[in-house]
Structures are given as C-alpha cells and as structure tokens.
Amino acid sequence: MNSLDDSAALPPPSRDIKTIVNAGLKRRHAAERRFRWFGLAAISLGLAFVVLMFANIIGKGYPAFWQTFIELPVAFDPAVIDPEGRRDPKALADADYAALIRASLRGLFPRVEGRRDLRELYGLVSSNAPFRLRGQVLDDPALIGATRSVWVLASAKVDTLIKGNINRTLDESLRPISDQEIAWVDRLIADGRLEQRFNTILFGNGDSREPEQAGIRGALMGSFYTLLITFLLSFPIGVATAVYLEEFAPKNRWTDLIEVNINNLAAVPSIVFGLLGLAVFINFFGLPRSAPLVGGLVLSLMTLPVIIIAGRAALTSVPPSIREAALGMGASKLQMVGHHVLPLAMPGMLTGSIIGMARALGESAPLLMIGMVAFIVDVPRGFTDPATVLPVQIYLWADLPERAFVERTSAAIMVLLGFMILMNGLAIVLRKRFERRW
Amino acid sequence: MNTTTIEAKAALGGALNPEAREIPLSSAQITDYDHRQTVGKITVDHPKMLCREVNVYYGVKHALKQVSLDIGANEVIAFIGPSGCGKSTFLRCLNRMNDTIPLCRVTGQIQLDADNIYDKSIDVVQLRARVGMVFQKPNPFPKSIYENVAYGPRIHGMVNGKAELDDLVRASLERAGLIKEVEKRMDEPGTSLSGGQQQRLCIARAIAVNPEVILMDEPCSALDPIATAKIEELIDELRENYTIVIVTHSMQQAARVSQRTAYFHLGDLIEIGETDQIFTNPKHKLTEDYITGRFG
C-alpha cells in the first residue's frame, strides 16, 4: 500500500523510463502517421470517384432539363378543323391538326417540294405537335379561323443538333441529320423561331418511343405508389415485430431461430424476393402483373428485416432505468412500451425505416421479376395500374441508342439521386428533431 | 421470461410460525463467524409485510438464502451490508421487480397485509401501485416535471379531471419538498433538474399514487450532503403515512432515519434488530465487524 516502503524494496531500474519510452516513440509516431496517410488516401480516392460519377452524370444529364421548341405561325383553318361548322367537341377532337402543322411549315419554307423533302421538313417538328394544337382549340374554340403563332416541340433530331451533340463537319451520310435540315434549322434560328425552354415534358409525361416526348412522370408515380405500399406495410409491421420480439417474446430457442432468420433475410439478394413475389403474389394469389401493389408487397418483404433490425437496435438503446421507472410505477408492460420506450426509440426506428425505404426506392432487380419492366406510356393512376419505377426506367432508357435518351437517362439518375439525398436528409432531420436526452 | 415461482408453504394470512427460526440470545452473547442463522427478533407487533424463507436464484447463483423478516407498519427499516450481499435483490422481491429479470427465480413467501404477493391472483400492476420504488440512480422520465408526477395517477385512473390532477401533482411535489424549486418550471423536462432535485422528483412521483410501502434503493448515493439531508428529513416525515424500506451504504444514514436495521452478508440475513441496538450492541461478530469498519 505505502509507496515509500514499496519503492525501497524494488530493484533500481536498469534504464530509466524516459529513455525506454523515447526509444519506441519514433516508431509509434511513424505508425500513426502512416495510418493517417492510408486513411486520407482511401478517402481521397473515394471522393475522387464520387466527384467523377457526379460530374459525368450531371454533365450528361443537365441538357435534358432543356428542350428545343419551334415557333410556327398556325392558321386555324375552319375547313380543316370544323368543316361542318357545328363546333361539336367530338368533331373538333378528331380533326386533322397535323395538316395545320404541315401547312404552316410549308408556309415558312415555300420552296421545299417533293414528297421526300417535304417529309424531312415535317420531321423537324415532334409528332406530338398536333396534339398541342388540338388542346388549344378544345380549350378555346374561338381560335378557329384565327392565325396564331404557336410554340411546338421540335423533334429529337433538331434538339440534339441544337445541344451541339451532332458534328456538323461530318459527312452527311454519317450523321442523323441532313445538310438540308441543318440549313432549315439555321434559318429558324436566324428568324428567332427556335428556342430552348425548361423541359416540363420530362416531368409531365410518361415514357414514349419518341425521345423528345419521353418523361419520367410515369416512373415517378409508379415509384410513389410502390413506396407508399411498402411504407404502409413494412413500417407498422416492422415496428410491431421489433417491439414484440424485443419486449414481449420469451427468450427461447424459437425466438433465437426467428432472430437469426430475420438477420439472414436482410442479407438475401433482392432478386430472390422478386422470384418469391412472382410465385406467391402473381401466380398464386393472381394479383396483376406490373402493378405497384405487387411491387410494394415485394419491396415490403425486402425492407421488413431492415426495419425490424433497426427497430430492435433502437429499442435496446433505450436505457433500462426508464423501463424500471415505468414498471416501478405500476405501468403494465404495454404501457411501459407505449408511453416511454417507443417514443424514445422512434427516432432510431424512423431513421432505419427511411434508410430501408431509400434502398427500396433504388431497387430494380426484384421488380423486373414481377413485370414492372414493361414499356408503359400511361401515367399510373392507382395501385393496380401497370407501372414502372424510376430505377427500372433508367435501366430501360440506358439500353436505347438515341442521344436524347442517353441524356434523359442521366437526368432520371439525377432525379433518383435527388430523392435519395432528400430521404437521407429527412432521416437526419428526424433524428435531430426527435432526439431527446435522458 | 418470468420463471419466478413461489412455494406457498402456508395458507394465506396467518398459519406462519414467525418465531420458527429465531435464535434466542442473551444481550451479551456474540455469535461465531460461521453462524449463518439470523440473530435478533424478526417479528414486529404490527407487520405491514411478512417475508418467510425467501430464496432468490439468478440462474444457478443462490443470491438470497432463507431470509425471513417482518416489516412493521409505519416504520423505516434499513438494509445494510457489504456490496453484493443481496440487499437490492431482496428489496426487489418486495414489489416483484425481479420478475423483469430473466432467469431470476424466487421461492418462499412474502405477504403484504394478508395478500401473498406471489400468488397468481395478485396482479403486479396493483402490487407496484401499493409498493412504490425509488431507485438508486434518479430516473425521471424524459418528460416534463408535471408529467413525471402525473404519470402514476393517470395510468391508475386515480383522478377525475385536470384540476384534481393539478392538485395531486402539487401536493406530491410539496411533500417531496420540491415544490418551491419547480413551481415556475413545471413544463421543463424532469431531466433538466439537478441530481438531488431529480431524486426528490422520483420520490414525488412514487408518493403521488399514494402507495402503502415505499422501497428506496440507496436513494442518496448520488447526492451531496445537503440534498441527502433533505431526503432524510423527507423520509422522517413520510413515515407518518407510509412504511419505508431503505437500502443504504451509509451507517450514519441508517442510524439517523431507521427504527430497525437488517444486516445482510453474502445472501444471508445475519442480524436484525432495533437500530440503536444494532449500532451500539451488535450480537453477531460479522455485524460488529461491519459497523466498526473492520470488515474485509
């Protein structure tokens, strides 16, 4: 006990502690420095790849947010639109608006003749331009007989040229657009009839074979419905399971087995869940293919283990003193959980769930199995409409050769990443918001 | 999870032979070290709780051995003993908090008034409302001060309407000697109080449900002398209405607040008696060593 007595008994040290420590000090510092360098190098490398990826995606994708429009002076000829003069909406809807566009283009370029040249000329404008005219007329039949200048969507070819993605110096046969077309486009530019505008089509349309008309709205809505199902199913079930397993279930071999299985399920490749969904939900229960309902069910299976594991971790992190306090007051177990433990565990559970949902948002493989990979033009309006989801849309577009689709692929990736960042940000905000000290 | 069982040795309410294990000793006699049977008078005239041959096992570990004692109505009884001797274990038997520990098994008999608390017909919710507990570390809920005190009355449905609840909360805080300090900050979190204030908040929370017995496990171990003095004062006042069981490591505290003292050692109840007698004239060598600081 007494240090003075003890030190007298100890043999004198052969070397004093200072020299002993000093001898090894250099080596220790070197090891530390080396480790720090490795860490820095690893992080820099990782960051470099992230920057490269973002630069590539954004560089490729940002032009997709703009789209080329052409101004045409359109004469709303009553002889074409409403030959009978009855202003019958059905007749108005069925009229040949393409003829108006063609007439307008011929008016702008009166010297173009011959069927082949004319067809090339008409090809400057997107095939959806007539629908725009029809919409205007149906909205306001008074237009009939008047002449208005209308901005219509240019074809993907023109758009690609305007965005500088076609090399004009190449030989005509090697590029998708002819010398003649380039001359027309230049004329339109000179006349101020050509403009790039913010691309609302990208966000307003479903998929399309024509790149200039293709949008991600269908995929976005598909993702929305799918994730809604996923959340509505996996969050309550996941939280309830976590609470039951952590707080109520007896600890025995069966619950151990269940626990091991849940942990394993979290690691099962997602495509397996797709196969399961195909076999169970579609083949056995006869639910429709390609539907967000089935997609949501499949993604729920995938997300549930993640939420359960995160939920249990959040529950165990609630200090036992709070549980004892509640039980000591005479709270029943359910009251203890409901009044004290669950509110304290909620931030952790929400964070886990949102991260699980973000994973579900980016998932494509299992959805391929249940037919959410079909080409679907219509924007889904419900849980059983055929739909696709954002990552699958990206996968579909990435396969297409047109330059305009390449651009849209990157744009869709940007939107997807944006939602991911948003969800992860939300997880952080929620955690900070509800975090309480105890 | 709960493997707690009880071997009811006798019918409820009586039939127990309280004198069964008492060893008559003359006041001068000091027992040997290896005498492991309880020395002293385990019974009282007006018992609130009766404990007979209580054994507790944590798995295979025999943590409490054949403990029998009475807890008198309106008395303060102190449990003392070296660390790990089973004081907390025994205290937690009295309101069945041991039920929450997996692998913990309790045998023997514990009565509260005439009810065997380990009987199937007794609901732990009711028991814990009758036998309140204050823990060693202050553990207020991470809710407002008001909510902390209002929690018990609310879950037990003790009050009708907000006004009545307000009154009860105020009265409880007042009796816990905390009202002056928190009057203006009822909506602040209970965790924002100082350690001593938190402990008094926990006492207020416990007495808000008007229990019959209050168990305190080292309630002052985290507190400074001033806060300790306040709580000791409070215990003295509470004795009028409640029966209090207190575990303490401070011999002075046991001497100051309790009327009877029980000394535990390695799972055995070694000696029990009037506090004055235990501290001035212990009859067992182990007790004597412990209170004179010669232990270990």
Ligand SMILES: Nc1ncnc2c1ncn2[C@@H]1O[C@H](COP(=O)(O)OP(=O)(O)OP(=O)(O)O)[C@@H](O)[C@H]1O
């Ligand atoms: N949950 C548990 N699981 C297993 N053994 C336990 C458990 N709780 C207590 N024990 C054991 O039971 C014995 C008595 O513990 P107890 O907590 O009752 O001691 P104590 O007298 O309160 O000590 P202290 O004064 O340090 O609080 C100890 O040996 C301890 O190791």
Ligand SMILES: [Mg+2]
């Ligand atoms: Mg203890």
